Amino acid sequence: MATEEPTQYGRQVSTEDHILEVEDATVRFDLDRGQSTVLDHASLDIRRNEIIGIVGESGSGKSMFAASLLDVVEDPGLLTGEITYYPENPKTLPQGITTDADGAVKILDLNKEQKRRYRWEEAAMVFQGAMSSFNPTMKIGAHFKETIRAHNADLDERMTHARDLFDALHLDADRVFGSYPHELSGGMKQRALIALSLVLEPEMLVMDEPTAALDMLMQRSIIAMLRELQDEFELTILFITHDLPLVAGLADRLAVLYAFEFVEVGSAYKVLKNASHPYTRALLRSLPSIDSVVEEMQPIEGAAPDPVSIPSGCRYHPRCPIADEQCTVEDPDLMDVEDEQVAACFYPEESRETITYSLHSGVVEEDM
Numbered sequence: 001m002a003t004e005e006p007t008q009y010g011r012q013v014s015t016e017d018h019i020l021e022v023e024d025a026t027v028r029f030d031l032d033r034g035q036s037t038v039l040d041h042a043s044l045d046i047r048r049n050e051i052i053g054i055v056g057e058s059g060s061g062k063s064m065f066a067a068s069l070l071d072v073v074e075d076p077g078l079l080t081g082e083i084t085y086y087p088e089n090p091k092t093l094p095q096g097i098t099t100d101a102d103g104a105v106k107i108l109d110l111n112k113e114q115k116r117r118y119r120w121e122e123a124a125m126v127f128q129g130a131m132s133s134f135n136p137t138m139k140i141g142a143h144f145k146e147t148i149r150a151h152n153a154d155l156d157e158r159m160t161h162a163r164d165l166f167d168a169l170h171l172d173a174d175r176v177f178g179s180y181p182h183e184l185s186g187g188m189k190q191r192a193l194i195a196l197s198l199v200l201e202p203e204m205l206v207m208d209e210p211t212a213a214l215d216m217l218m219q220r221s222i223i224a225m226l227r228e229l230q231d232e233f234e235l236t237i238l239f240i241t242h243d244l245p246l247v248a249g250l251a252d253r254l255a256v257l258y259a260f261e262f263v264e265v266g267s268a269y270k271v272l273k274n275a276s277h278p279y280t281r282a283l284l285r286s287l288p289s290i291d292s293v294v295e296e297m298q299p300i301e302g303a304a305p306d307p308v309s310i311p312s313g314c315r316y317h318p319r320c321p322i323a324d325e326q327c328t329v330e331d332p333d334l335m336d337v338e339d340e341q342v343a344a345c346f347y348p349e350e351s352r353e354t355i356t357y358s359l360h361s362g363v364v365e366e367d368m
């Protein structure tokens, strides 16, 4: 079955073919002042070849979710739950990684070496601070060769692939390979890093605020290139950001995190045009833009909860204008509000009627 709603690019992605299933991913830290739950039973199915935007305020758990997908939550954080990977072609899995009878690989059960290989060869990650992970004394080309050799891959074949990636990212391969990191602009370095993360042909690319350190023009141009990359190399991309307008033009689906759990997931079209969770609607109403009327922009009142003391019931209830008694005691699960749209709210209709917002041209194209 394919999605019915058009995205801005009119893409059709199968809703049934999952590349990754995340079930009840939870990350906890034991702090002196109590137990801190920084990802709370987050469940999400990632569809093969989709671009999914994970959005939420700073501190909402986006990076913890990204780290969970690759099982790289830093110590002493404790990750529990289930991360299940369905490779398109189990025959090309790195040595030692096998699928079960359902064609699945349980990521949290892999050993250290298997995880290392899963991380580069099946699912790669690019994150905000990663540009500084280039060794300043090594030319960019040497970084590629080192990575290829570390995975015992064919050097010529992989370097040819790197050149294809550079083309798709509008980079001059000869120039970039021969440069030291400091000789490249921020935008070039970030694109070189994206190419490096894809050199071993992973099926999935997880990007955590990959463009946050770049100026707006470069951000937009990288977004456009990601779409081309996705098409050309048949990638699944998870794009994690606090900047909803940035990802609105790229994503097929959006998943909204609030206080360490998903509160709304759906086709980008539906979530932007007709958000159902009061938090999503408040987030859309708070967006600044060049052409928005100042009176219409309203910051979300109150503060996001402390992960050591998450409110009972719906965790958004202290900030929610439509919360009632039930919301203070019962925690709503994600529920269908429409085909291709789920929200964790007991009152999606009231939410739509009460919390109004209008989208400006910076968020959604006119013909969406």
Ligand SMILES: Nc1ncnc2c1ncn2[C@@H]1O[C@H](COP(=O)(O)OP(=O)(O)OP(=O)(O)O)[C@@H](O)[C@H]1O
Binding pocket: 029, 036, 038, 056, 057, 058, 059, 060, 061, 062, 063, 064, 065, 074, 075, 242, 307
């Ligand atoms: N090493 C750590 N120990 C304890 N708590 C942590 C640790 N790292 C992050 N946290 C907490 O986990 C919560 C979620 O953080 P996370 O980095 O996932 O948020 P985020 O949505 O990615 O935010 P940002 O956009 O600011 O990066 C925050 O409350 C943060 O303070």
